[in-house]
Amino acid sequence: GAGVSQSPSNKVTEKGKDVELRCDPISGHTALYWYRQSLGQGLEFLIYFQGNSAPDKSGLPSDRFSAERTGGSVSTLTIQRTQQEDSAVYLCASRFLPGAGIRDTEAFFGQGTRLTVV
Amino acid sequence: QKEVEQDPGPLSVPEGAIVSLNCTYSNSAFQYFMWYRQYSRKGPELLMYTYSSGNKEDGRFTAQVDKSSKYISLFIRDSQPSDSATYLCAMMGDYGQNFVFGPGTRLSVLP
Numbered sequence: 018g019a020g021v022s023q024s025p026s027n028k029v030t031e032k033g034k035d036v037e038l039r040c041d042p043i044s045g046h047t048a049l050y051w052y053r054q055s056l057g058q059g060l061e062f063l064i065y066f067q068g069n070s071a072p073d074k075s076g077l078p079s080d081r082f083s084a085e086r087t088g089g090s091v092s093t094l095t096i097q098r099t100q101q102e103d104s105a106v107y108l109c110a111s112r113f114l115p116g117a118g119i120r121d122t123e124a125f126f127g128q129g130t131r132l133t134v135v
Numbered sequence: 136q137k138e139v140e141q142d143p144g145p146l147s148v149p150e151g152a153i154v155s156l157n158c159t160y161s162n163s164a165f166q167y168f169m170w171y172r173q174y175s176r177k178g179p180e181l182l183m184y185t186y187s188s189g190n191k192e193d194g195r196f197t198a199q200v201d202k203s204s205k206y207i208s209l210f211i212r213d214s215q216p217s218d219s220a221t222y223l224c225a226m227m228g229d230y231g232q233n234f235v236f237g238p239g240t241r242l243s244v245l246p
Contacts, residue, residue, distance in 0.1 A: 021178070048232070059141070059223060059238035060179070067232060108178055124234065126178030 019043075021127035023109050029133045030099055038094040038130045042111030049086055050110045050124065051094050060108065066092065099134045106131050138162055141224055141237030150246050154211040158224035158237045161205065165226040165235075168200050170209045173221045173239065182222070183209070214244045 022041040030036050042049050051063040062076035066086040086092040096103055110124040141158045148154055171179035183198045185191045191198045197210040223239040
């Protein structure tokens with residue numbers, strides 16, 4: 018597709034349930050990021066994938082959060098046993114080749130998944 | 136102290152005004168400085184970027200970086216209602232893989 022695609026666009030779940038959020042990056046982009054954006058807050062880094070390297074998981078807030086990227090393309094962010102404080106917009110972004118100069122490394126964002134835990 | 140600080144606003148200005156948006160940061164290793172614009176219920180999109188210190192102009196937008204003061208600015212001239220959005224600054228080091236974002240400033244340009 019032409020841009021980063023995220024699904025679902027909205028998700029309402031009950032506290033304690035598991036959820037999966039999906040990100041389809043731009044074809045050929047080697048880097049993929051997940052961010053969380055709470056109301057009135059900036060983008061909180063969660064996890065970063067680059068090619069075949071081990072992901073940078075330093076931003077994951079707890080062991081209830083995990084993510085994988087299959088075949089260097091699609092990524093899934095999983096939140097287990099959701100809590101109300103997990104309610105936020107989860108944004109995915111992809112980049113072509115980090116470190117090659119900013120013109121080649123612009124991050125393109127999806128429209129996000131708005132997660133509401135009730 | 137957060138790595139990147141930004142006044143969250145909201146900031147309301149009349150159409151045609153000059154808008155000044157600012158961020159301060161603490162990490163002297165940052166070399167790439169970006170401004171993203173985020174419309175309501177959309178993902179952020181890159182507006183402008185600069186490398187190291189200096190100014191960059193693109194139409195009605197001017198980005199300034201003062202590394203000695205660890206201070207960056209985005210100026211919007213002749214602001215339009217279509218400029219109403221949240222503006223996020225973002226920064227990255229020379230060899231960094233990751234961006235650090237400010238919390239964003241919500242701007243409303245009133246017709």
